[in-house]
Amino acid sequence: MNFDIFASSLYEAPxxxxxxxTNEQGDYLIHPLPDKRLAFERNLRAxxxxxxxxxxxxxxxxxxxxxxLRAFYPGMGLGLALDRLSFEDWGLPNRFFTLGAVAKLxxxxxxxxxxxxxxxxxxxxxxxxxVLVTMVFARRVTQxxxxxxxxxxxxxxxxxxxxxxxxxxxxxxLAGAFNTMLARLNASHTELREVADSLEEQVLExxxxxxxxxxxxxxxAYIVSHDLRSPLVSIQGFSGELKEDLADVKTIVGGVxxxxxxxxxxxxxxxxxxxxxxxxxxxxxxxxxxxxINSILNLSRVGRRDLKxxxxxSRKIIGENLKALVHRIEADGVKxxxxxxxxxxxxxxxxxxxxxNLLDNAxxxxxxxxxxxxxxxxxxxxxxTVFHFKDNGAxxxxxxxxxxxxxxxxxxxxxxxxxxxxxxxxxxxVRRMGGRIWCDSELGxxxxxxxxxxxxxxxxxxxxxxxxxxxxxxE
Amino acid sequence: xxxxxxxxVEDDPAHAALIERNLKRSxxxxxxxxxxxxxxxxxxxxxxxxxxxxxxPKHMLVLLDINMPVMNGAxxxxxxxxxxxxxxxxxxxxxxxxxxxxxxxxxxxGCNAYVVKPVGHAxxxxxxKDLGLFVNIMMSPTNGG
Numbered sequence: 001m002n003f004d005i006f007a008s009s010l011y012e013a014p015x016x017x018x019x020x021x022t023n024e025q026g027d028y029l030i031h032p033l034p035d036k037r038l039a040f041e042r043n044l045r046a047x048x049x050x051x052x053x054x055x056x057x058x059x060x061x062x063x064x065x066x067x068x069l070r071a072f073y074p075g076m077g078l079g080l081a082l083d084r085l086s087f088e089d090w091g092l093p094n095r096f097f098t099l100g101a102v103a104k105l106x107x108x109x110x111x112x113x114x115x116x117x118x119x120x121x122x123x124x125x126x127x128x129x130x131v132l133v134t135m136v137f138a139r140r141v142t143q144x145x146x147x148x149x150x151x152x153x154x155x156x157x158x159x160x161x162x163x164x165x166x167x168x169x170x171x172x173x174l175a176g177a178f179n180t181m182l183a184r185l186n187a188s189h190t191e192l193r194e195v196a197d198s199l200e201e202q203v204l205e206x207x208x209x210x211x212x213x214x215x216x217x218x219x220x221a222y223i224v225s226h227d228l229r230s231p232l233v234s235i236q237g238f239s240g241e242l243k244e245d246l247a248d249v250k251t252i253v254g255g256v257x258x259x260x261x262x263x264x265x266x267x268x269x270x271x272x273x274x275x276x277x278x279x280x281x282x283x284x285x286x287x288x289x290x291x292x293i294n295s296i297l298n299l300s301r302v303g304r305r306d307l308k309x310x311x312x313x314s315r316k317i318i319g320e321n322l323k324a325l326v327h328r329i330e331a332d333g334v335k336x337x338x339x340x341x342x343x344x345x346x347x348x349x350x351x352x353x354x355x356x357n358l359l360d361n362a363x364x365x366x367x368x369x370x371x372x373x374x375x376x377x378x379x380x381x382x383x384x385t386v387f388h389f390k391d392n393g394a395x396x397x398x399x400x401x402x403x404x405x406x407x408x409x410x411x412x413x414x415x416x417x418x419x420x421x422x423x424x425x426x427x428x429x430v431r432r433m434g435g436r437i438w439c440d441s442e443l444g445x446x447x448x449x450x451x452x453x454x455x456x457x458x459x460x461x462x463x464x465x466x467x468x469x470x471x472x473x474x475e
Numbered sequence: 476x477x478x479x480x481x482x483x484v485e486d487d488p489a490h491a492a493l494i495e496r497n498l499k500r501s502x503x504x505x506x507x508x509x510x511x512x513x514x515x516x517x518x519x520x521x522x523x524x525x526x527x528x529x530x531x532p533k534h535m536l537v538l539l540d541i542n543m544p545v546m547n548g549a550x551x552x553x554x555x556x557x558x559x560x561x562x563x564x565x566x567x568x569x570x571x572x573x574x575x576x577x578x579x580x581x582x583x584x585g586c587n588a589y590v591v592k593p594v595g596h597a598x599x600x601x602x603x604k605d606l607g608l609f610v611n612i613m614m615s616p617t618n619g620g
Contacts, residue, residue: 226542229571233592234489240596290594
């Protein structure tokens with residue numbers, strides 16, 4: 001607001017009157033001297049009480065309220081009128097500005113106290129106008145802001161609202177921007193919810209699929225093993241029957257007279273070599289198939305057996321394993337080194353089977369070129385124990401490593417017997433206890449098979465979760 | 476001589492032939508009647524369906540396979556053991572299934588014995604021979620048969 005123009009409408013000699021505005025402490029917000037008007041902005045703080053000390057005022061006329069006064073400063077040749085601009089109505093009881101008008105005493109002399117009265121009237125009027133103007137202005141400013149604040153609070157509380165937009169001032173623009181932001185927020189919120197929902201749906205669907213697939217595999221394994229076994233019983237049964245019958249035939253043929261020499265030779269070859277050999281092959285093949293089927297059946301049973309998680313001393317288990325394998329270890333001249341073996345939370349039988357298979361594999365695939373060394377160790381990090389079975393054996397080609405855990409998969413040159421089920425079985429057991437199995441290997445140098453066992457709480461949680469999902473799905 | 480008739484319920488004719496041969500080999504001379512599914516044998520025992528109105532032997536023993544079409548062994552067992560008239564007919568499960576839950580299930584329903592068919596010929600022969608002896612003992616008059 002331009003005080004000078006405002007004052008000139010009331011008073012004829014504005015050049016002789018100076019106005020100022022101070023805060024509660026009396027520091028100038030607007031300095032009376034034109035060249036220092038906005039000095040406080042440059043951090044040049046000055047107080048009006050220093051310029052107009054109360055002690056030096058000759059006559060004070062107070063209007064009941066503090067800072068609502070008229071005073072003469074004869075020493076300085078000045079007259080002063082003050083009024084207070086209070087912010088009480090806006091809920092700020094202790095905040096106020098002081099508006100002041102200063103006139104040179106020479107002017108005052110001429111026009112006596114009438115001027116001082118008019119000076120005060122001027123100040124009072126300016127105050128009133130200022131109050132009115134600021135009130136209206138402040139209301140226009142603060143109300144929408146308060147409204148926006150209230151809206152923001154409601155949004156924070158989870159409501160979906162919109163800010164009213166009136167006019168096109170900054171506040172309205174702010175409200176508009178606020179609304180745009182709200183709309184975006186709502187949109188992204190909706191999107192997020194949709195994504196979350198569909199994700200949940202997807203997870204549920206996948207879980208269902210997995211449970212289905214799992215069940216199918218188990219049923220499949222069971223049916224296959226049972227249904228394949230049945231014809232095997234017949235094959236081996238009748239090859240046995242044939243052997244019995246063959247014995248009868250041989251007895252009868254032995255007693256037959258009048259056969260030519262070449263006929264007898266041919267019959268001998270057939271009855272003593274060719275037919276028994278064929279029957280032996282049928283038997284052996286059926287036997288192999290039976291072993292394979294039994295392995296699948298065992299595997300399908302692993303998936304169904306309830307694990308019992310308890311404290312298990314892995315040192316004790318590895319000791320028992322080594323005892324069971326002692327003949328092979330001694331026969332092959334293998335050196336087995338075991339490090340610190342901790343007590344872990346696991347299913348004892350499962351852990352024993354895992355150890356046994358990994359040790360068995362390590363022995364089975366040792367290199368014939370050097371004495372075998374198998375190093376068994378364990379480390380516990382973050383309550384997860386990791387076991388390592390390190391050997392200096394044949395090793396596995398890099399490309400084959402991902403295949404070794406597959407069912408019936410056997411990689412590399414096969415010089416040893418096996419069904420290709422051991423590692424798949426081990427993997428199933430490790431996973432059921434919430435762990436993971438992996439292999440680092442270098443062809444010709446050796447392999448390290450490692451598997452992790454998480455802490456009991458996690459383990460139980462994962463078991464519980466799986467059970468819950470399975471049960472939930474059953475219904 | 477106790478005239479016990481063996482009802483052999485087996486959908487696989489090769490198995491049926493093997494069982495019959497081995498029973499005979501162990502000196503078993505009783506009559507053996509073969510059925511290929513559970514429906515056939517229950518019809519026979521209850522004189523229903525194709526056996527309606529027909530009479531059956533007084534003393535019977537059932538050798539029962541589990542996995543069969545139309546009506547499986549467990550269902551046959553349930554029907555026989557659930558009926559006052561037939562619950563005393565001895566039923567021996569004779570199957571390739573060695574699954575513990577299946578075994579438990581059959582014993583729960585009330586089978587008199589559960590025999591797993593071994594894959595090897597020698598084992599098979601021995602099991603059927605033992606079975607023959609077992610049946611003879613079970614059906615002997617002193618045992619109330």
